[in-house]
Amino acid sequence: MTTATTGTGQDARKTETARKPATMAQALNRAMRDAMAEDPTVHVLGEDVGALGGVFRITDGLTKEFGEDRCTDTPLAEAGILGTAVGMAMYGLRPVVEMQFDAFAYPAFEQLLSHVAKMRNRTRGRMPLPITVRVPYGGGIGGVEHHSDSSEAYYMATPGLHVVTPATVADAYGLLRAAIASDDPVVFLEPKRLYWSRADWSPEAPEPVAPIGRAEVRRAGTSATLVTYGPSVPVCLEAADAAREEGWDLEVVDLRSLVPFDDETVCASVRRTGRAVVVHEASGFGGPGGEIAARITERCFHHLEAPVLRVAGFDIPYPPPMLERHHLPGVDRVLDAVARLQWESEWTERPEAFEGGTR
Amino acid sequence: MTTATTGTGQDARKTETARKPATMAQALNRAMRDAMAEDPTVHVLGEDVGALGGVFRITDGLTKEFGEDRCTDTPLAEAGILGTAVGMAMYGLRPVVEMQFDAFAYPAFEQLLSHVAKMRNRTRGRMPLPITVRVPYGGGIGGVEHHSDSSEAYYMATPGLHVVTPATVADAYGLLRAAIASDDPVVFLEPKRLYWSRADWSPEAPEPVAPIGRAEVRRAGTSATLVTYGPSVPVCLEAADAAREEGWDLEVVDLRSLVPFDDETVCASVRRTGRAVVVHEASGFGGPGGEIAARITERCFHHLEAPVLRVAGFDIPYPPPMLERHHLPGVDRVLDAVARLQWESEWTERPEAFEGGTR
Amino acid sequence: MTVLEQPGAYRPAPPPAWRPRTDPAPLLPDREPYRLLGTGAELDPTLLRTLHGHLVRGRRYNRQATALTKQGRLAVYPSSTGQEACEVAAALVLEERDWLFPSYRDTLAAVARGMDPVEALGLLRGDWHTGYDPYEHRVAPLSTPLATHLPHAVGLAHAARLKGDDVVALAMVGDGGTSEGDFHEALNFAAVWRTPTVFLVQNNGFAISVPLAKQTAAPSLAHKAVGYGIPGRLVDGNDVAAVHQVLSEAVERARRGEGPTLVEAITYRLDAHTNADDATRYRDDAEVETWREHDPVELLEREMTARGLLDEATRERAHEEAEEMAARLRARMNEDPVLDPMDLFDHVYAEKTTQLREQAERLRAELAAEGAEENGEGDER
Amino acid sequence: MTVLEQPGAYRPAPPPAWRPRTDPAPLLPDREPYRLLGTGAELDPTLLRTLHGHLVRGRRYNRQATALTKQGRLAVYPSSTGQEACEVAAALVLEERDWLFPSYRDTLAAVARGMDPVEALGLLRGDWHTGYDPYEHRVAPLSTPLATHLPHAVGLAHAARLKGDDVVALAMVGDGGTSEGDFHEALNFAAVWRTPTVFLVQNNGFAISVPLAKQTAAPSLAHKAVGYGIPGRLVDGNDVAAVHQVLSEAVERARRGEGPTLVEAITYRLDAHTNADDATRYRDDAEVETWREHDPVELLEREMTARGLLDEATRERAHEEAEEMAARLRARMNEDPVLDPMDLFDHVYAEKTTQLREQAERLRAELAAEGAEENGEGDER
Numbered sequence A, B: 001m002t003t004a005t006t007g008t009g010q011d012a013r014k015t016e017t018a019r020k021p022a023t024m025a026q027a028l029n030r031a032m033r034d035a036m037a038e039d040p041t042v043h044v045l046g047e048d049v050g051a052l053g054g055v056f057r058i059t060d061g062l063t064k065e066f067g068e069d070r071c072t073d074t075p076l077a078e079a080g081i082l083g084t085a086v087g088m089a090m091y092g093l094r095p096v097v098e099m100q101f102d103a104f105a106y107p108a109f110e111q112l113l114s115h116v117a118k119m120r121n122r123t124r125g126r127m128p129l130p131i132t133v134r135v136p137y138g139g140g141i142g143g144v145e146h147h148s149d150s151s152e153a154y155y156m157a158t159p160g161l162h163v164v165t166p167a168t169v170a171d172a173y174g175l176l177r178a179a180i181a182s183d184d185p186v187v188f189l190e191p192k193r194l195y196w197s198r199a200d201w202s203p204e205a206p207e208p209v210a211p212i213g214r215a216e217v218r219r220a221g222t223s224a225t226l227v228t229y230g231p232s233v234p235v236c237l238e239a240a241d242a243a244r245e246e247g248w249d250l251e252v253v254d255l256r257s258l259v260p261f262d263d264e265t266v267c268a269s270v271r272r273t274g275r276a277v278v279v280h281e282a283s284g285f286g287g288p289g290g291e292i293a294a295r296i297t298e299r300c301f302h303h304l305e306a307p308v309l310r311v312a313g314f315d316i317p318y319p320p321p322m323l324e325r326h327h328l329p330g331v332d333r334v335l336d337a338v339a340r341l342q343w344e345s346e347w348t349e350r351p352e353a354f355e356g357g358t359r
Numbered sequence C, D: 001m002t003v004l005e006q007p008g009a010y011r012p013a014p015p016p017a018w019r020p021r022t023d024p025a026p027l028l029p030d031r032e033p034y035r036l037l038g039t040g041a042e043l044d045p046t047l048l049r050t051l052h053g054h055l056v057r058g059r060r061y062n063r064q065a066t067a068l069t070k071q072g073r074l075a076v077y078p079s080s081t082g083q084e085a086c087e088v089a090a091a092l093v094l095e096e097r098d099w100l101f102p103s104y105r106d107t108l109a110a111v112a113r114g115m116d117p118v119e120a121l122g123l124l125r126g127d128w129h130t131g132y133d134p135y136e137h138r139v140a141p142l143s144t145p146l147a148t149h150l151p152h153a154v155g156l157a158h159a160a161r162l163k164g165d166d167v168v169a170l171a172m173v174g175d176g177g178t179s180e181g182d183f184h185e186a187l188n189f190a191a192v193w194r195t196p197t198v199f200l201v202q203n204n205g206f207a208i209s210v211p212l213a214k215q216t217a218a219p220s221l222a223h224k225a226v227g228y229g230i231p232g233r234l235v236d237g238n239d240v241a242a243v244h245q246v247l248s249e250a251v252e253r254a255r256r257g258e259g260p261t262l263v264e265a266i267t268y269r270l271d272a273h274t275n276a277d278d279a280t281r282y283r284d285d286a287e288v289e290t291w292r293e294h295d296p297v298e299l300l301e302r303e304m305t306a307r308g309l310l311d312e313a314t315r316e317r318a319h320e321e322a323e324e325m326a327a328r329l330r331a332r333m334n335e336d337p338v339l340d341p342m343d344l345f346d347h348v349y350a351e352k353t354t355q356l357r358e359q360a361e362r363l364r365a366e367l368a369a370e371g372a373e374e375n376g377e378g379d380e381r
């Protein structure tokens, strides 16, 4: 896993000028590098982010290029890291914090919930905290326990945080740049298992992407909408391809940011298709899908031919490596949910009169 | 606030034999006392739970009756408290931990998420942790910041925990006894603003209540269902009373336990009424209401005359005391949501054929 | 040299070559609390007079704020009566460019630093969370979650140092707060990065009802410094001259780039934890009385009188000024704050999300309806 | 006397009456790492032979486990090569009724305590989280979130003491782990409650890539003990006799009811952090070589040879036994574990919730469909 990238971050910068295959890891690395080069207040800190370049090599080369004061190995204490970042932000810096794995962000929850999310509010806007908290998240990489949690529900339930997660190489760069530039704290969730996913992308001329807060239709379709994000986007695209055989033309919406939530794009899609499935790895119960399904239903009720269904991880602690494939929502489960969208329904569009009621 | 109860816990026990007005605080106190008397493995620990009896006096008299080893003032460190409780449970004790306020449970989140919730699972059932974590939660008591959070969404999103919250005096006793007796870890959420609510109740012969995992219909009705829990139950009952004037006969379901969730009772009610509003104090976005609304819709879609609506706290950090009344869902907001349940709808029950699809 | 390449920082070496990073001996705290008053030490009369004025006003401020809770003008007040020497000294040792990180009990320190007392009390009145602009006096928001502000002080001091500013951050925490993980992590970061941070522990003997003996088994809280490789100092927290002296030394040390110091000030909370607390449940009046005999205001007045620095007229003037301050505070706190509920949505993010805009509109409509109903009574409570 | 009424526990008193709870001097750690090998100290030959057998097997176990990662039989292996003296001594100083709280690197300690190595490696193979029944050998689950198991060790020891059992809990943590808040909270609880807990810090110089100098500025990690009011001990972690001796003393102290001890063992991780790590990124081969000359196995063998306790035959026998152990382990690890995916739902709660029953049924149906398709290939991978 790690050897595959040794040194690529640095080398990539020098040699790649045109659109060539790049990994999401490279794009993230480049985003931090460019942000640091442009803005001297950007500081990276975390465990092993220096000489090692992070356990996923996402900060590779940053200490070499910018020095230890700009990309700093911290003592091993997540609350301390985030708490220190709060103080740095108070003094005008723009810290980018790396949490080594999803579950290792938990010790920092008090700092995140009681200070990072609330400081702007507590001070009537006088003390904003432009902090980016990068969290590698999710499973599918054969990690042992505490290395594969999907913790986005916690962040979503915390007003004051932006919650962003890329699914493409271009978004990895564009959204991370936007997160670092944001004057609000951003929890930036990096889908571990997409770190080594590739796409044609130019580090010298990274393509512009939509801002934080906008969802993207990754695949247009007419039969039903798959609403998803992060590691489940490729799964949904694959499912959409497979669905053609069954005669379904599925639309795939990549949320990109869970907070702010793009009701407009999602609802426009669902109103068009009349059916929706929300797909994510996090456990279903109390997970992001509940919120998403509820919002869609509130807003599109009379356009729905069937209830919005959810395909999610089971309501269990993340399984051990040898069993994780049974837990993760895969193509078959997505198609199965699509099949349950009551295609036999005799439902037809209701008269205009009701539309007003969907607030 | 605190003076009102000085000494009542102890005195109450001696004098009250019949059903007389008792507060929820007294019932909770009595539940711990009875559990400790019956089972020598029950230990209470937390900040100020000893001589002071807790800042809300819920542990009043326990140290006096059972000694410092059974009801123990800990050092001021929530992760340490819960982590120590884990070790005690490993050795066969049944710890009841008090977190002083909702937001002060956050430092213990890593212990809760990575150990308490998962230990049974990690050890294939060999090392269950019968820990009760009592958390006074919610607002409406004029508390300054960090004293009024509704943190239930975090707990709900964590498989392995039971999440229980009483709304009545009888449930306060019965559910806390059940929580302490449970072999699973239970996050026991105590609605602060109901601590001093009263009902006729006998500490000598506490009435049996339904087990953890069952919801209760607190008020039967036919027009629509209010699904709620904890501090919002009285609000919903009041709203139901007020709704009669508007010609609505509302059913009120008190969830009592968010995990396990009682789909059966909730869905039976909604299928009967055809309309539902979920009411809670926690912020709407990413809050419990999303899950609840989504579950209802998945299961009762063709019985719904209107989308399930939510009345919740705004998506903001909990407000300062002088503004909290604007944030808290009150009777008017509940009635307003009921009014938006599309009463003008011409919807009629769909043919039986579709019913099968509601999984 | 980066901030992380500290002199003396050690790498492991096989045991024949092992040596401690530093000699621990100089890190060990004073053998007993450092004192100046009553020791015959040389003291600056001007400083004593300044401290006296602050102490007298501080005591009166505590009394007034407690009174305001009874009148329903404050939601709650955690009094620092008995601890005024620490509160005042902490504020006065700092330069304007320095930063103060108070805990929830330390509004007096903020006021002594020059903050408008009404703003300092905003949190406790309940009209907003932080009642002041932290950048105006460089006072971080009062921290309710205990010890969580200590890493902030470390981070801020670190940032200032990286920027080349000779700014010191002084953070205040209670004896109870030292048990929190954040205390440990903050001190460790500060020590490793040598940040210009001073940690002042006010050991007032209790964390609400929990006495020190249930909080720690350490020889003293100052001894914790050794485990981080920084110096610990122990001071009589009711001897304002001593606290001022020890903190000044720590601040100067920090400013010279020699890193953080942990100061434990031994003091006592004479009032209950807050107005809502019943202290008789966990401590004897006799104990409180012992401490009244070691009152910081009286200690100083006795000393100044003995040294001929405090005649009756000066004393009276100080107390009169304090009364005036209290009267002004009372009068201003008796005015209802004008609040706009729409503020609730304004400071969640730099820009309101669509959802917040919708919610704000809903509230605005509700308020308008209410207003119409109540014939213009509006939304102040 | 309750466990909280400790002798010497202090309440605050006005400074004239102040005294430290205990004299800090005896808490201070050894001035340099305690050593026995090569010092001519009297040593028990039987103990040395036992330790030798364990060290040799331990080294071989580490090598075998690393090899298993290359063969895809382990998902990951954090080797304790170079640290075997600590791993083995930690296991051997405990009685059967005692408890061991290992961190993620300490499977060897569990094995040395008598655990089936295949069970000890369950987590790292990936068939389940904790591969063993913690109650069988009284070994808590390997703790991946660093330092989070330390309060567990404190709570367990506390519970045992309350029940009147003279059980000791020994918890293992790395130098990096000492920076976590949980380390602080655990040591403080243990000190205040005087629980029979021994904390063993294996200071191997690195937390993944982060060297000790970026982790702490303390004179030594053992010096942290002073701040909790407990004794700190410093020991050469590659001198198995010394580690055994120091830990034994700490265990006995705990068993006598005299409370916890913090032991820092200075050692070195000769392998990379895990098989997935590239240690050349953060340390020189030269440094590693220095430490190879201080190898725990060699140190002991040299000493035993000098004392005439290790002839060639004995040495060979030990190494042969180690080879046999390795061969057995390899053979057993080459078998595919038989897994039942339905287990996923069985251990979330004491009883499956309705929702979990539904989800289990759904998975069962999927597996049945899969099985039908694949003609009975089932669900082992």
Ligand SMILES: Cc1ncc(C[n+]2csc(CCOP(=O)(O)OP(=O)(O)O)c2C)c(N)n1
Residues within 6 Å of the ligand: B047, B076, B100, B104, B107, C105, C144, C145, C146, C173, C174, C175, C176, C177, C178, C204, C206, C207, C208, C269, C273
């Ligand atoms: C993290 C956290 N836990 C619990 C509390 C509740 N609480 C408020 S004050 C207090 C006691 C604080 O004691 P200490 O640190 O000694 O400060 P003092 O009140 O004596 O000034 C407690 C437990 C809190 N504010 N924050």
Ligand SMILES: Cc1ncc(C[n+]2csc(CCOP(=O)(O)OP(=O)(O)O)c2C)c(N)n1
Residues within 6 Å of the ligand: A047, A076, A100, A104, A107, D105, D144, D145, D146, D173, D174, D175, D176, D177, D178, D204, D206, D207, D208, D269, D273
């Ligand atoms: C709370 C937490 N944060 C981060 C990690 C990721 N991590 C695993 S091992 C490690 C380094 C541990 O260093 P140390 O405590 O010295 O133990 P060693 O690996 O040297 O045995 C880190 C940072 C973790 N497991 N837990």
Ligand SMILES: [Mg+2]
Residues within 6 Å of the ligand: C174, C175, C176, C202, C203, C204, C205, C206, C207, C208
């Ligand atoms: Mg105190």
Ligand SMILES: [Mg+2]
Residues within 6 Å of the ligand: D174, D175, D176, D202, D203, D204, D205, D206, D207, D208
């Ligand atoms: Mg280490």
